Amino acid sequence: MSDFSRREFLKTGLAAGTLALTGSLPLLAERQTATDFVTLGKSGVRVTRLAFGTGSFSGQVQRELGQEGFTRLVRYAYERGLRFFETAESYGEMHKMLGIALQGIPRDTYQLMSKVTTRAGVDPTQKFDELRKLAKTEYFDIMLLHWQHTGTWPSDTLRWQDAILEAQSKKVVVSHGASVHGLPALRRVPGNQWLDIAMIRMNHTGKSMDAEDYATQGLGNVPEVVDHVREVRKQGMGVISMKLIGEGTFGREDRQKAMRFAFRNAGVDCVTVGYKSTSEIDEAMENVNMAMA
Numbered sequence: 001m002s003d004f005s006r007r008e009f010l011k012t013g014l015a016a017g018t019l020a021l022t023g024s025l026p027l028l029a030e031r032q033t034a035t036d037f038v039t040l041g042k043s044g045v046r047v048t049r050l051a052f053g054t055g056s057f058s059g060q061v062q063r064e065l066g067q068e069g070f071t072r073l074v075r076y077a078y079e080r081g082l083r084f085f086e087t088a089e090s091y092g093e094m095h096k097m098l099g100i101a102l103q104g105i106p107r108d109t110y111q112l113m114s115k116v117t118t119r120a121g122v123d124p125t126q127k128f129d130e131l132r133k134l135a136k137t138e139y140f141d142i143m144l145l146h147w148q149h150t151g152t153w154p155s156d157t158l159r160w161q162d163a164i165l166e167a168q169s170k171k172v173v174v175s176h177g178a179s180v181h182g183l184p185a186l187r188r189v190p191g192n193q194w195l196d197i198a199m200i201r202m203n204h205t206g207k208s209m210d211a212e213d214y215a216t217q218g219l220g221n222v223p224e225v226v227d228h229v230r231e232v233r234k235q236g237m238g239v240i241s242m243k244l245i246g247e248g249t250f251g252r253e254d255r256q257k258a259m260r261f262a263f264r265n266a267g268v269d270c271v272t273v274g275y276k277s278t279s280e281i282d283e284a285m286e287n288v289n290m291a292m293a
Contacts (some may be wrong), residue, residue: 008142034288035081039045039219040238043175043196045141047084049113049270050288051240052077054098054280056248057092067097068114074101076278078110078283079128086272088115088146089131112137113240115146115179115199116160124163128172138238143173144199149214151184154192161194177238182214183221190231197238200229202268204261207246241268252283259287 011083052074054062062070074085089095095114102110114131116124132138140163143164145157157178167173177197180186189198201209202225209220229239243257262268273284 004033016094032103032292034292035083037083040142040175040197040240041233042176042236042267043142043238045111045197045238045271046081050082050284051084051086051113051270051272051291052082053096053242053274054085054087054094055091055270056128059087059094060201061274061276062094062111063092063097066093070097071101073275073278073281074098076104077275077281078102082281082285084113084270085110086113086115086142087135089117089127090115090146092238095131095134099130099134103136107137113142113144114140115144117146118148118160118231119126120159123145124160125167128163128167134174139172139174141174143167143176144197145176145178147181148178148185149181151188153178153180153185154188160267178275179242181210183210183212183224185214186210186228189237190228190235195232195237197240198232199240199242200225200242200268202226202229202241202262202266202271203243203250203254204259204265205244205246205250205258207249208243226266229268233267238270239266240270240272241266242272244271254288255283257286259284260291263288263291 024155035044036046036049040047040048056062063293065073085098087098111137114135116127118268146159150156164173164176168176175196177195177199179199180189186200189195193233203209206219206222209222210225211218241262244262247253250258259271262271275281
């Protein structure tokens, strides 16, 4: 038997064996992309793998686009398939700007996340209503306790936690979680029964990531952060990661490495990136697609 005939025989024989065992030829794994919908753990909320962030330098970058420029950018992202938009009370005018940008788009075709500052002396219910009016929405798909940066945050924010649960009962909020900064705060995430979703800083270098001092100018502890991400995912929490471009300091190669690290090494569900141009949206989508390939 010639080499060619032998190769053809083996190839045909393997295919026949597969058919005999499974009844069909093996299928290639479906390609995963930035615009796939993923479920954020036990929250049940489904969002696109890549989110549209509005907090570059606390929203300064997005505000400087002006409403018209920002609206064009949001609409471009939506047309490209991004369906998850996120903002925060501390991002200045971004609730209002995002609400205007999304106006007219069917509300059930995208997900909206807000992050609330847990100040003393503020009525949480009134704050949720204020943010909803600014964002021109009847509800938020996700409400996070923003910038939790101490080891005592789970007990310090009980009033806000209860208020979010009440808002969920009224369908003003669908699901909830917290964004944490610093290892003392992050260490209180695993095992936390209230949390459905955790927002955790992530990249391969440790730039702007969690350390013992939440405000450190040095590098964060990447291995410990990754360990906590893996732990909470096993517990059923959804994980959204930020700081994928090192607060704008990474070059193209490091932006690609950071995205690959977040999904392949840490195993996060979803990432958010802030944009100021359509080319940045295109690149972020490409980086996620490559990370998932």
